[in-house]
Amino acid sequence: MKELDPLLHSQLRLAVMSILMTVDEADFVYLKQQTAATAGNLSVQLDKLTAAGYIEVEKCFVGKKTRSVCRVTPEGCRAFEAYVEALRTYLHL
Amino acid sequence: MKELDPLLHSQLRLAVMSILMTVDEADFVYLKQQTAATAGNLSVQLDKLTAAGYIEVEKCFVGKKTRSVCRVTPEGCRAFEAYVEALRTYLHL
């Protein structure tokens, strides 16, 4: 049976990717409130997605506050779509 | 965000449930070959699904060999459908 990409088969990472697929960019705070994740968990999962090359995170300042803006990379986009396809075969959808 | 039932959000358990949803009964050997899982892993995951009440396993003899036949329970069926629905909202399908 075809593997489900383990990087995406994780509740929080999937939620994040799914948001980023529809939105073209989103910051840490937004992702945190949308997913209701803790900051620590979100931070870790964003790191993993970044390490995999599925997203990129740009840290900038807005006024005097830091802001981490995330967007999905082309590779992440492909991976997401492949994951959804694989899931379909698992679920017979 | 709505939770993805962690009992189903597991590659192997999901594959098993998905097979059982379409087939009304399947034995250990069949599930093993369809999923390409190791026997140990399959055994553990069947236990968890059983403990959750999502499947039931009947052990019988066929000739002199043991046979474990699995089928999904009504509760398991409901859980599976709820999971699929939850996933749809994650993936915006």
Next chain:
DNA sequence: AATACTTGGTTTATATTATAAACTGATTTA
């Protein structure tokens, strides 16, 4: 101006999970 509190995170420790390896007990085959 010192103190406490919030914001936007990161690090680290822990609990849970998945998985394979090792094992068991019965059966067939050489």
Next chain:
DNA sequence: TAAATCAGTTTATAATATAAACCAAGTATT
């Protein structure tokens, strides 16, 4: 009768997810 094989189970380990604790900078409070 010894060696494979079958149908699983148990157990040890590796990987994962998650929250708690922490940090640095800014903001409000007394």
